[in-house]
Amino acid sequence: MSAAPDPSRRALLLGRRAATPPLRPPWALDESAFLDACTACGACVERCPERVLVRGAGGYAVFDPHLGECTFCGDCVDACAPRALDRTRVTDAFDTIAVAGDTCLPRRGVVCSSCRDGCPEHAIAFPLTSRVPVPSIDAARCTGCGACVGLCPVDAISLKAHATEPA
Ligand code: SF4
Ligand code: SF4
Ligand code: SF4
Structure with a gap:
């Protein structure tokens, strides 16, 4: 095997x-x-x-x-016997952050906040800065756990390397 x-x-x-x-x-x-x-x-x-x-x-x-x-x-x-996964040598479990893409429903005028409801770190907020608030993800809180990804009805949210996240 x-x-x-x-x-x-x-x-x-x-x-x-x-x-x-x-x-x-x-x-x-x-x-x-x-x-x-x-x-x-x-x-x-x-x-x-x-x-x-x-x-x-x-x-x-x-x-x-x-x-x-x-x-x-x-x-x-x-x-992991060969220690390809190793908590003693790798500090952060994941070097990723959740990012909501262009297909995110609020960006198209449709109210949605499904991703926020599943986040155990309360890293996703919907500031009232527009008629249909869009998600804002707090990079300092996001652990890359992925709980939000499967909750999005249009698969708009994904995990990206910190280095590639939008500014
Ligand atoms: S669940 Fe998906 S569509 Fe809804 S706000 Fe979050 S990223 Fe956008
Ligand atoms: S990856 Fe986890 S911690 Fe980050 S926003 Fe999604 S649910 Fe929250
Ligand atoms: S839940 Fe996460 S830490 Fe636990 S075995 Fe699965 S991938 Fe590893």
Whole structure:
């Protein structure tokens, strides 16, 4: 069940990572170190009680927030024998923030606040600055848990690397 990943697939993934790096499980090493350490055994995927981890390209684990919220229980880290997920070396579980895109309903004049209701950090506010208030996400509060992503009726909200978030 836990065959080692094909090195050529690893090289392919590394070659692509600059364009669209996937969301890795929490406390993952940076992408290159993660791919070096991870054996694609799938132990983290099997252990996650929220079922938010899946096997992605090359068999490597991916966090899919459309499946639910990461509760930061740490079970995936504990399951990772080669320590590709490592709380002692990675400070923040995720280096991402939620971003509402152009298809967000209030930006099209339709009232909606579904994402706010699911945020455990109360990071999403709807300031009364327009007739139909649009979401404002507090980067200091957002943990990248993904709870908001699956709640959006039009799939307008996603997790982006901090470096790529809009100013
Ligand atoms: S920290 Fe817990 S909920 Fe989050 S991905 Fe790991 S096992 Fe799943
Ligand atoms: S749930 Fe989606 S459409 Fe509604 S306010 Fe949030 S991001 Fe916009
Ligand atoms: S990712 Fe989590 S903490 Fe951030 S806005 Fe969404 S629900 Fe809130």
